[in-house]
Structure formats: structure tokens, C-alpha cells
Amino acid sequence: MTQSKVKATSEHHHDHGHNHVHSETSLKQIINRLSRIEGHIRGVKTMVSESRPCPEVLIQLAAVRGAIDRVSRLILDEHLNECVARAAQEGNIEEELQELKSALDRFLP
Template sequence: MSTKHDIDQLDAACHTEEGEHCRKSHHPEKVKKDMITRLNRVEGQIRGIKGMIEKDVYCDDVITQLAATQSALNSVAKILLEGHLKGCVVDRLGEGDETVLDELLVTIQKLMKK
């Protein structure tokens, strides 16, 4: 997971620019590189799963690989959620924008549907 230093950097990473449609996240390079590395690994896992299906590999083995891939995606989601909570949400609440809480609840519901 992220180090305390990475989390401190994430605290200031997300911000709102003039209006909701302009919002962007700005992750520290180390955190961004970590997420890209994880996503590249997931991409490789997906290609491997596709190959397993093409080769008629035993279903249970494919399911095991799918579970590992989902776990890897979840780890990226956790990093993003942590940064979002400690950065974007805190900042917007500090600005008096409580709509961020409704947005966060919808996001958490999406994550929990998995």
C-alpha cells in the first residue's frame, strides 16, 4: 500500500478547478507510477486469461486467475479511494461543498457491487 509520505502528497493531490466538469486528480509521480505498474500487470493477466480460454484450460484455473486479476484491480481502487478521501473529499468539505459526500456514497456503492 502507500507510505505515509505518499499519502501526505495525495492529501494535496486532488483539487477542484472552476466547476465540476474541470476536476482532475493530480497524483504524485511515485503513486501514479505504482498504479500504472499495477495496471500493466492486470493487462498482462487479462491477456493470459484470454489465452487460457483459447487453449481450453480447466475452468477452475481460469477462475483462480480471474480472482487474482480482480484483487489487483481492487488494490488500484483502494489507492485511488484513499487519495480521494484524504485529498479531494477533505478539500471540498473544507470549501463547504457537502455534495462530495453524496458523490462518495455513489462511488462506494459502485465498488461494493463487485
């Protein structure tokens, strides 16, 4: 699917082949947060290349981890509110929950 189609329809596809529709606002919020995280990671990389003190780098990495946790929560909330609810209405809740459990097994430590 092309990027313009994603923007135009707010649809995207997961590997499991289901069509998921999310609000443009939610997608923009998640993408903006990921872009900020990406910039923060570049900043940490620069800190390391400049041989900044390890405690400073660790503090920044903790901030990145917190940001990743927050965006992960947004994605999970979106999935529960939109995708799982839709699967329940469409009658394929068991499959959707199994896919979510599998993803959480890989995501959680």
C-alpha cells in the same frame, strides 16, 4: 487535457468538473498496477483460447479480482486523503461526499 499536460502537472479531471491534483508517485503506482492487471487479463484470455482447465482459469480470475480490489483501495485511499480533504478545506465537502457515495453505490455489490 493532453497526456503530456497530465504528466507535467499531475492534474486530471473527473466528469464532475472538479480539478483534482494527485502526486506523480501515486498516479504512477496506480497506472503500473492497472498495466499489470491488463497483462494478467490477456494471460487469462490466452488460457481460455488454449482450452486450459477451468479450475486454472478460475484461480487466475480470482487473482485478477484481488488485484482489482487492491488498486480500487489505492484509488479510494487517494481520493479520501487528497480530494475529500481538499473539498473540506474549500467548503464543498457535501458535494464531494455525495459524488463519492454515488460512485460507491455503483462500485460495491
